[in-house]
Amino acid sequence: MTVGGTPVAIAGGGVTSPRGFRAAGVSAGIKASGALDLALLVSDTPAAAAAVFTINRAQAAPVIVSREHLARAHGQARAVVVNSGCANACTGAQGMSVARAMADEAAQLVGCPADQVLVASTGVIGVALSIDKIRGALPSAFRALAGDQGAAAARAIMTTDPFPKEAAVRSGGFSVGGMAKGSGMIEPMLATMLGFVTTDAVVELVLLDRALREAVNDTFNAITVDGECSTNDTVMLLANGASGVRIDERNYAEFATALRAVCLELALGIVRGGEGATKLVTVTVTGAATAEDARRAAKAIANSPLVKTAIHGGDPNWGRLIAVAGRAGVAFELQRAAVTIGSTVLFKDGAPHDENAPEAAEYLKGTDISVGVDLGAGRASSTVWTCDLSADYVRINADYRT
Secondary structure, X not given: OEEOOEEOOOEXXXXXXXXXXXXXEEOOOOOOOOOOOEEEEEEEEEEEEEEEEOOOXXXXXXXXXXXXXXXXXXXXXXXXXXXXXXXOOOOHHHHHHHHHXXXXXXXXXXXXXXXXXXXXXXXXXXXXXXXXXXXXXXXHHHHHOOOOOHHHHHHHOOOOOOOOEEEEEEEOOEEEEEEEEOOOOOOOOOOOOEEEEEEOOEEOHHHHHXXXXXXXXXOHHHXXXXXXXXXXXXXXXXXXOXXXXXXXXXXXXXXXXXXXXXXXXXXXXXXXXXXXXXXXXXXXXXXXXXXXXXXXXXXXXXXXXHHHHHHHOOOOOHHHHHXXXXXXXXXXXXXXXXXXXXXXXXXXXXXXXXXXXXXXXXXXXXXXXXXXXXXXXXXXXXXXXXXXXXXXXXXXXXXXXX
């Protein structure tokens, strides 16, 4: 993988790859199927903690509680407890009580203040979360920390995900690892559905927060499956310093590159595993008047049902790409615009090149697709990742609660 022009090797492993972190995944009976649905992540020592959360105003109880705990503990955390199968969103005072009780129960097991435990939930909105089920399963999760359970934790946070998402990078004597979930209701605004990243580097809170926000902007905030922003979106980054490698301005770029690589691998996994997806689609907009215009146009293209269904069907319909670019509300010059599918030019300088359509159609039979649009209005660019839109997306979401 190349990040900002720097080659980065993605290693095997995930959230427990950095030293001093343990994780486990168990079944608490929240999911009717009996699948893993409760994850516990613990740092052996207090860790600096930074997080970004959804900007959706209908924020779930765990989002509110984790914000409170980060503020009260002055950016320190020992543990994260996560459940899937129930979002604990729009559940009123009872939901807040459950979210706080999740932290209390985990804190007693770990031996830390409740404010040093962060919580997260994912699943159906508006359903009460049973604290009794969580209370009953947490001791098993705590005992399971003795084994290498990072992969189980990654599975325990899944909902409609077709596969778990894990990634790790080793660089400069420190490691960065992570796990994430997300498949539908994905157009993150400050975060993804759920993402948990760890590092054994020593990172002051100001630098940690800066690095997380920069990484999220270029990775989790640059993906979309269906244009939907969840009530529970969260990304957390914990740094426990177990490697002894201190990050400062001299080696910040190396740390930021490693962090961005892990976040990008996780983000691309979310898109590849988008509900009903059969293709990963890279949308690159160039020739924009500003970076903001480029991102806005790229998101508009990536979220267009007409574009996504055309790609699913293998139709090189460049007109749909031009139409979205023209209505995206950004500077756009039709006579200087261009559209490419793969490396094939289908529209340029105001004129179609339909003689190239068969070549583009053949390219669209693949599973990793790139499309490009030049707005003809400047020099700024942006890349966004999305997936195609299939009939299975409709089926999955039509049946989600039934």
